[in-house]
Amino acid sequence: MKILFAEDDSNILMIAKLILERVGQHDVTVAVNGREALDMALANRYDLIILDGMMPELSGTEVCRQYKERAPAGAPVIFLSAKSTQHDIQEFMDLGVGYIQKPFNPQTLCQQIDTILKAAA
């Protein structure tokens, strides 16, 4: 799968990229802020976009909102966030196809993504 992964924390970015590449055998492109993520999502074709909830420039939810507006038939979006209030989770579920809570389990991250995508399909 061609995945766009947007995350402002460089450590998490590195670890998640490693997991997705080594465990899931995915082709991962990274973005380090919301603006970059939106530009890349609109310029290229991806199978999946994973967005951090809180990022500088544009928040993950704002990126998703604008992306869906400009590319309605675009890739599915999964949020990966440390936020856990009912309100935040509801917003993620309404905008994207799913939500994964940080800290994620590195062994099961790829399975979690598959499950969400299967449920959304």
Next chain:
Amino acid sequence: MKTMRGKISIAVTIITVCTGFFAVSAYEHYQKLDKIQDDIHVSLYLRSYANEIENRGIDPKQNPKETTEYFRKWRLSITEKSRNEAISNLIQALNTFNKDLRKKRFSELQETERRFYEFTAQKIQIQKNQFQLLAMITLALPVLGLFFFAYYLNNSIVRPLHRLSQRMMDFLVDRYTFKLANPENNEIGDLQRTFNSLAQRALNNMDELKALDRAKSEFVSIASHELRTPLTSIKGSLGLLSAGIVGNIDQESLGLIRIAEQETDRLVRLINNLLDLAKMESGTFKLQKEWISVQTLAESCVDSLHGLAQTANVLLEIQPPDHALDASLDKDRIQQVVTNLISNAIKYSPKKQAVILSFFINENNLLEIAITDRGAGIAEHDQQLIFEKFRQGTQPESKLVKGTGLGLAISKALVEEHQGVMLVRSKIGIGSTFSFTIPEWRLSESSQTSNGVAA
């Protein structure tokens, strides 16, 4: 300015003065009529005496002095000049013993008396009319005054008080968007202004509390985000290492990495528990209730702890009731509570003994889910302390499960979110039973049919 007090005083004064004026006038009229009555009495005596002399032919010569004395006395009590003169003439005529003159004087007197009666009748009529007019005026004024006074009382006291009490009722049922408009410059107005100030202060306090609440939730939200971000990197790195994704690691290092992983998980659980407690305390926690079979819930709890029970060499048993039951609850949260209670029970249970999970309808008609162990038991004075945060029993920590110190506190809070009660019954040396109640339950429909078929 206290205008209401002033207005009431004026109204009372007007009414009192009018009534007093009427009373004084009525008394004067009474005196006048009394005087007229006296005159009439005198006239009646005068007449009857004169008639007696005239008709019976009593000779005043026989008793002249007494006769003239009577007339003289009556003459003195009569103020009217013409009657006075007429009586005076009669007395003179009586003294002259002239019969013709006497007759003439009598007829004069009679004429004078007749005029007197006519005049008196007129006078009484005038007095009566005057009295009626006066009574009408003096009674109409207080009645009018009372009418306006009542109108004033209604407008300035009764209605504002009614409005005020309605606002207070609104305040009681949490409708705060109001303010009593334009309070008047009197005592009721003062009351309204005081109420406005009190309401404003209460609203300010409420705003402050809301702001405080918001700040607290924001803090919890930010703190959890900030704590989880570094934990994501730690957990991710350790996971990559322990799974051998980035290369092989010797056994000893792997052991150390596993410890770090376990402790990271414990830290994550602790943060999640703290967050849940904070949410429940601030009232922002929301349950996702659904109707679920209690048997299914019990089985899934027991299944998830199968490994732990085996490692500890403890048996796990479910004791279901005769009738299958459904309950309305947040499945994940109640599972969390039951799992917590069972893992505690396993932790303190002696080897080869059973930990029993039972559920039934108790004497208060509530669903009760109970977990019983044959452990050492908990002393009575410890039985409430164990529900406090970061409190654990005096027994040494088991190596099987490391608790966060929040397990029972959060279980109790979750049960209370379901309007249930957490109970503990324990005896030293015999064992402990932890149980909790769920108010919303019903007999399973499927079980009723299957029971019907079986019967």
